[in-house]
Amino acid sequence: MAAMSSPIIGLLLLLLPIAPSSAIKFPLGGNVYPVSHFYATLSIGEPAKPYFLDVDTGSNLTWLECHHPVHGCKGCHPRPPHPYYKPAADKLKVQCGGPLCAAMRRDVPGIPDCSRKDPHRCHYEIQYVTGKSEGDLATDIISVTGKDKKNIAFGCGYNQEEAADAPPSSVDGILGLGRGKAGFAAQLKGLKMITENVIVHCLSSKGKGVLYVGDFNPPSRGVTWAPMRESLFYYSPGLAELFIDKQPIRGNPTFEAVFDSGTTYTLVPAQIYNELVSKVRGTLSESSLVEVKGRALPLCWKGKKPFRSVNDVKNQFKALSLKITHAHGTSYLDIPPQNYLIVKTRKRAWLSSTPRRILL
Structure with missing residues (x-):
């Protein structure tokens, strides 16, 4: 889910349809x-x-909020989008010493040892930055259009913990798209439902998007290629540097870049973030935008007139870019303003509902 780092920049990448x-x-x-x-x-x-499952390349295990036949669903969200997954007892009989549980143990560090009293139970506990999920591994049928029905393994999460001020959940669990053997894509390949263990996450500037799992034909343009380091469970091309308006951040510090779709905003070390904020404010020194206090993100500006879309203000901001150094050379990931700015609709009793603010 969340990667451990510091403050927020914004969005990372907008791909062309594939x-x-x-x-x-x-x-x-x-x-x-x-x-x-x-x-x-x-x-x-x-x-x-x-x-509904949160698309998360930073997690290897897929899990659902689950009404366990023994433990119930303590800690589950009171109003999930759908009724809790409620498996029959035989769906939870996964041998703790078997290959499915062994794969999960390799992918998810810190899982308790097998219990001699209950060898047919594959228990897990996953710690996230903002909470945890606890449950037992289950197997059940997944239905995919145009494919034969197959059994996949996933977590029956009967005990979730998160921050006290967390908003109501709009998902029923996590779709684990990490690189481990227990990951969703790896399981589909093992079941011969796909030919390649490949994921493609395409974003839209209007929200939503599409996820492809399996072999694909890449677009001929509009894509920055960077190889991922093979030795890691998460997706990292290696060291990166952040630029604004083609100029490096002061001191030009490097950091390890991790692509984690379960973390909504891009997080960077405090030193880089503070310098970036200073540069952004500098570019707006003669702008008509006024900085105001925002609830959602640390930085917020208000214009003299309502914003219809991010296109109304993108020319007042500078492009960011990520320089990625890897074994095959250097790649540059361009991040134009429309990919890191958010237009927020602010509703007040004495105002009509119009987009008025942008958030960084």
């Missing part, structure tokens, strides 16, 4: 603000029931 060849396509719901994540709909069980 034409799949043999991939499974999952339309996405959600947006950066105010939903704060993107989710795919998976149909699980027989009869199949829909569940």
Whole structure:
């Protein structure tokens, strides 16, 4: 889910649509603000029931909020988008010493040892920056259009903990798209539902988007390529540097870049963030925009007139870029203003509902 770092910059990347060849396509719901994540709909069980799962490349294990036959669903959200997944007892009989549980143990560090009293139970506990999920591994049918029904393994999460001020959840769980053997894509490849362990997350400037899992035909333009380091469970191309208006941040510090779709905003070390904020404010010194206090993000500006879209203000900001150094050379990921600015609709009793503010 959340990567551990410091303050917020904004969005990271907007890809062009990609034409799949043999991939499974999952339309996405959600947006950066105010939903704060993107989710795919998976149909699980027989009869199949829909569940919204947060698309998370930073997690290896897929899990649903689950009404466990023994433990119930303590700590679950009181108003999930769909009724809790409620498995029969036989769906939870996963051998703790078997290959499925072993794969999860390799992918998710810190899982308790197997219990001799209950060898048919594969228990897990996952710690996130803002909370945790605890449950047992389950297996059940996944229904995908145009594909045979197959059993996949995922977590029956019966105990979730999160920050006390967390908003109501708009998802039923997590879709684990990490690089581990227990990850969603790796399981689909093992079941021969896809030919390649590849994921493609396409974002739209209007929210939503699409997720492809499997082989695909990449677009011929508009894409920055950077190889991922093979030795890691998460997606990292290695060291990166942040630029604004083609100029490096003072001191030109480097940091390890991690692509984590479960973290809505881009997080950077405090030194880089503070210098970036200083430069952004400098570019707006003669602008008509007025900095105001925002609730959602640290930086917020208000204009003299309502903003219809981010296009009304993008020319007053400078482009960011990420310089990525890897084994094959250097790649530059361009981040134009429309990819890191958010237009917020502010509603007040004495005002009509008009977009008035932008958030960084």
